[in-house]
Amino acid sequence: MKVKILAFGITKDIVKNNSIFIDLNEGATVADLKNKLESEFPKFKALKSLLIAVNEEYGNDDLLISSSDEIALIPPVAGG
Amino acid sequence: MKVKILAFGITKDIVKNNSIFIDLNEGATVADLKNKLESEFPKFKALKSLLIAVNEEYGNDDLLISSSDEIALIPPVAGG
């Protein structure tokens, strides 16, 4: 399945866009997505952290992803 | 010697004035003054605390008092 991924902060610079599409197997988890992203964009490995938001909530590694989810890359936050 | 004592807060109500004069022996200390005050105004004994300021600083019990000092009664403070 093809899933759309929103990019913010430094991840926007790394993927050179506000969003990208990634191909995932049915039944893929957040961990699978992270592995795929890190192999396509090795610069992600240099970040202090990279979390995945699924439908505007932080997603655990074992959370299942569906193609209708809103998925976003959350590099280290720095509000305030 | 006769010393003038400024009264604030509840001590003003107890001595029924903004200030009073107290007779003390030469060489009297803050502790002596407190004893004298408590015998003249027994209501002082019911306060949570009673400190004496000498020249706008809190005075220890053994501080000597002179008739030219500015002396004030400091019942429990409650600013803020």
Next chain:
Amino acid sequence: MMDGKINIILQAEELSSDIAFNFVADNSAGGIVSFVGTVRNQTNGKKVIRLEFEAYEKMALSEMRKIAEEAIKNFDVFKIVIHHRTGVLQVGEIPVVIVVSAPHRKAAFEACQFAIDTLKETVPIWKKEIFENGEVWVSAHP
């Protein structure tokens, strides 16, 4: 319910601390504690020209609301305001305002500190520092 006790704003326009203080005012409150962030003119000795804040807006608002609800649940607090700016900020401008009212001051201090500490950990807002020669996403790298 917690409506009326919580006020969350994320906006590109200047923040007003008057609006924030007015929201928490309450005749049964004994103390109000606020934290106001300001853009510093330097980081590690390097002169800062301006900051740029980017937010994942819907999620940032929901994480800010979670913090406010948790503050009310965990501390003895009346009302809490969390306001954050987005976009370009100059030195001295205000990216964040948090104001908490409570019957007693200790709870207000604790809740306010909890709110700003948690905001910096969980709310999806990113900050880019622009220096004279270069720029950096704050905290991105170890």
Next chain:
Amino acid sequence: MMDGKINIILQAEELSSDIAFNFVADNSAGGIVSFVGTVRNQTNGKKVIRLEFEAYEKMALSEMRKIAEEAIKNFDVFKIVIHHRTGVLQVGEIPVVIVVSAPHRKAAFEACQFAIDTLKETVPIWKKEIFENGEVWVSAHP
């Protein structure tokens, strides 16, 4: 010296938190923490009509200044404001405003809490609560 870093006011007129915040503003400050006291409408369930604050003015000012100096000495703080009112205050009015700016927020929180805690212990200011039928000097008796 500490002049220019400290602003102490004791006055019968209304306090302005704008003046307080403007004093501590500093382009090298990263955070500003404030405590604003407000007159509560009740004490232990009894309706409060108004408060009356009395101060031993010269000594109160010098004790307030000591607190500010100690805050600057003990915490990593840029500037500190301690403003207190005297006279008659109605419910909702502001008896005290403390504002602290610091490079880092932890120091600002610590210094602000230290200042209000110490003010309530050492500054010769007294508060009379006026109820519907009676009045009491706060904290006078055990």
